[in-house]
Amino acid sequence: MLEMLKKIWHNPRLRNKAVLGVVLFVLAILLIYSLLTREPPPPEGAIRVVICEDCGETYATRIKDIDDPGDKRNKCRVCGGKLALAWKCRECKFEFPENKIASDGKLDNTMKKYQAVVNANRCPNCGSLATAPMSKDELK
Amino acid sequence: MQSTKMIRKNFFSLIEILMVLIVIAILATLLLPYLNEARVQAKYTRWVAYNRNLSNDPSCIVNFNFQGAGGTFSAKPPDDILVNSAAGAESDGFSPQFYNGYLLNKNGGAHNFEWVRAGRYGKFKWALQFNGSDTYVCVPTTTAVDFTPTDGFTLMCWVKFDRLSFGDTIFSKSLWGTANDAAAQYDMYYNPYAGSFGQGSFDVDVFETCGTWMSTHVDFDKAGWVHFALRYKWTHNDSEGKPCGEITAFINGEPLGDFLDTTNENPNTATATGYQPCIDMQVPLILGGAGCYTKYWDKKNWDSSDPTSLANNWLIKFNFQGKMDEFVVFKRPLPDAEIFGHYDMGRE
Ligand SMILES: [Zn+2]
Ligand SMILES: [Zn+2]
Numbered sequence: 195m196l197e198m199l200k201k202i203w204h205n206p207r208l209r210n211k212a213v214l215g216v217v218l219f220v221l222a223i224l225l226i227y228s229l230l231t232r233e234p235p236p237p238e239g240a241i242r243v244v245i246c247e248d249c250g251e252t253y254a255t256r257i258k259d260i261d262d263p264g265d266k267r268n269k270c271r272v273c274g275g276k277l278a279l280a281w282k283c284r285e286c287k288f289e290f291p292e293n294k295i296a297s298d299g300k301l302d303n304t305m306k307k308y309q310a311v312v313n314a315n316r317c318p319n320c321g322s323l324a325t326a327p328m329s330k331d332e333l334k
Numbered sequence: 335m336q337s338t339k340m341i342r343k344n345f346f347s348l349i350e351i352l353m354v355l356i357v358i359a360i361l362a363t364l365l366l367p368y369l370n371e372a373r374v375q376a377k378y379t380r381w382v383a384y385n386r387n388l389s390n391d392p393s394c395i396v397n398f399n400f401q402g403a404g405g406t407f408s409a410k411p412p413d414d415i416l417v418n419s420a421a422g423a424e425s426d427g428f429s430p431q432f433y434n435g436y437l438l439n440k441n442g443g444a445h446n447f448e449w450v451r452a453g454r455y456g457k458f459k460w461a462l463q464f465n466g467s468d469t470y471v472c473v474p475t476t477t478a479v480d481f482t483p484t485d486g487f488t489l490m491c492w493v494k495f496d497r498l499s500f501g502d503t504i505f506s507k508s509l510w511g512t513a514n515d516a517a518a519q520y521d522m523y524y525n526p527y528a529g530s531f532g533q534g535s536f537d538v539d540v541f542e543t544c545g546t547w548m549s550t551h552v553d554f555d556k557a558g559w560v561h562f563a564l565r566y567k568w569t570h571n572d573s574e575g576k577p578c579g580e581i582t583a584f585i586n587g588e589p590l591g592d593f594l595d596t597t598n599e600n601p602n603t604a605t606a607t608g609y610q611p612c613i614d615m616q617v618p619l620i621l622g623g624a625g626c627y628t629k630y631w632d633k634k635n636w637d638s639s640d641p642t643s644l645a646n647n648w649l650i651k652f653n654f655q656g657k658m659d660e661f662v663v664f665k666r667p668l669p670d671a672e673i674f675g676h677y678d679m680g681r682e
Contacts, residue, residue: 210350214350214353214357217357218353218356218357218360221357221360221361221364222360224360224364225360225363225364228364228367232367233457235452235456235457236450236451236452238496239496240448240463240464240465240466240496240655241446241448241465242465242466242467242655243467257496258496258497259496259497260497261497262497279466279467314500326440326467326651327466327467327468327653328467329439329440329441329446329465329467329468330446330467330468331439331441331443331446331468332441
């Protein structure tokens with residue numbers, strides 16, 4: 195062993211290669227270490243109440259963009275079905291998925307903006323306008 | 335001669351050059367994050383100084399820097415308020431703490447905000463995560479943020495949307511309701527009815543005007559942190575003595591140009607709320623939502639000493655989901671260059 199090291203040391207070509215090898219090895223270790231210990235940024239998104247359009251499961255989870263098909267968090271935790279943001283009616287307590295609005299929705303010209311905005315998520319059960327996205331406080 | 339040639343050949347063999355390049359590459363990968371971090375920290379430090387300076391402007395009424403004591407990173411912001419650091423020297427009887435922002439839950443109870451170390455300058459800047467369902471910030475005192483059509487004012491903030499969704503309100507000092515019981519001083523929100531999703535269509539209400547921009551130069555799906563500004567400038571009184579003014583919205587320091595006056599010009603989409611000014615009504619300034627009344631019309635139900643009482647009287651809707659990390663109000667119309675400056679000094 196010692197004999198081999200001596201041989202490498204006295205041969206300039208081998209010595210250069212060996213030193214380079216050691217340097218590379220140390221750097222590689224440092225690189226892996228720094229990658230492993232890097233502080234990850236906090237997860238994106240907020241705690242939202244979601245409702246599964248397939249099985250009706252309602253729960254709170256961290257969601258960034260519920261319409262992003264690439265985000266694995268946008269699948270139901272029970273059945274893997276399609277999630278929507280949950281809304282709740284203040285009058286009859288009915289819980290329902292957020293109504294998707296067509297992006298090119300043309301509106302009746304007599305309709306006031308406010309009415310258009312609130313009508314989009316009128317309660318499908320009792321027709322009330324007093325509806326809002328569900329808060330995690332409202333989960334049983 | 336022979337030997338030097340040999341040495342040269344040995345020294346610069348392809349393998350060895352490759353090895354050296356690999357070493358440099360690894361060193362660069364190791365060091366770049368630190369260099370980048372130092373650059374971000376320098377920008378953050380510059381912003382802290384700039385923001386602190388804004389507070390000394392006599393017309394600055396609200397300055398929420400979303401930081402802890404003295405605007406420093408080391409101190410975590412207080413859990414339940416946004417501290418106002420503005421001097422507001424031009425306003426009579428002004429005291430900055432009257433215009434602190436209260437972190438509230440529209441259902442009453444403890445707020446569900448999250449403080450995250452993920453503002454414009456990454457881990458150096460705190461930001462407030464709004465959850466899009468129950469979080470809003472209320473500035474309960476209205477005196478100094480009540481503007482009339484003969485005033486001038488500017489609101490600016492830094493926002494990062496989780497996604498652009500229907501009605502997302504950045505700020506409002508409005509009540510949205512039916513024609514008989516609504517009022518607007520100023521507000522700004524996303525309105526997908528006006529354009530198409532992701533195209534950055536925004537509405538503002540200022541006094542009796544509702545303005546819509548069908549699209550903007552910013553692609554919000556990729557934008558990251560975005561700077562919004564709303565400016566109102568009183569210009570003249572018309573022949574009947576009615577005050578007229580100029581409304582301009584800015585995104586990332588750029589004025590958006592002419593808007594559709596949706597009350598008159600845009601019959602195919604929604605028309606404006608465009609209601610009565612709410613000067614005599616105690617309608618507070620809200621960040622991250624817009625208020626729909628329950629009993630606001632009856633002033634007896636308003637208790638300005640207890641901001642949380644609002645939660646019982648109001649239905650806050652159109653909650654914004656995303657982050658906010660700076661919000662300022664000036665009681666003067668800032669020139670374009672100053673608005674651009676605020677964007678430029680604060681950009682990521
Ligand atoms: Zn399911
Ligand atoms: Zn209902």
